[in-house]
Amino acid sequence: MGVAERKSRERAEREQRIVAAARAIAEREGWEAVTVRRLAEEIEYSQPVLYSHFENRTAIVAAVAVEGFKEIGEVLRSAADKAGGPAEAVDAVARAYLDFALGHPALYEAMFVLPTDLRFAEADTRAELRAAFDALAGVVTPFCANAEVAAEAFWAALHGLAELERSGRIRPGMRGERVALVVRAVVGAEG
Incomplete structure (x- = not known):
């Protein structure tokens, strides 16, 4: 060397x-x-x-967030791969997302709450971020003509549920019912 x-x-x-x-x-x-x-x-x-x-603390937070996006992408792909079919994959990915968010609170905060210069949906979006998004898009594609918009809406719903659950602002013990509702919205979607 x-x-x-x-x-x-x-x-x-x-x-x-x-x-x-x-x-x-x-x-x-x-x-x-x-x-x-x-x-x-x-x-x-x-x-x-x-x-x-x-350069600063924000850059360190961004580096931690990139690790998180790599990890969540792997978790979501694994959940989808183990599912029995397309509808089950949507459900498995939704549950895996929430489990990840709630199981890694500091990491999730770096990924989605703290300020960073990381950007999605741009030409220079980092590969780790794009791969995590693609894991979400992959499971909604069979049900939606515009998979990118559907994946953004799916992601927004999951993120909202994760943040509300993390902060204790929604009823505990109802995650299954909330996930089922989000999954029905995706699986029943047309166009």
Whole structure:
């Protein structure tokens, strides 16, 4: 391995360590506890080293969010693949989405709540974000002529349910009924 390859690998490893530490702190104590100073202390790097990898805290949150989109995309594809048919795939993906959101609150917050420069539906949308969206679009495609719009509506419904459930603003124990209603809306859709 050449010097340049080694330095590149070491840089990538440092970045991954920073992202992992940010995620761990956020999962333990919430995102308000994640600061550049705290991260530097946690991983025993100087603050300038962190700034050489990430411009600011927002960039670190975005890096955590990208990991989350990669993970949720894998979870949703796996749920769809295990389903017995197209309608069952919509149901499985909806349940997997909600389980992910509620099982990884800090990660979900980085993905969808905290400000980042990550954008969907643009020419330069990152592959991880696009793949997660495609996992949603893939299950609604058999039922909707305009799969992109249907996937956006499906995603919006799931996100709304996740946020309302995460904040305790809807009745506990009714997730199954809510998911069934969303799935019926997608599966019964025409056009």
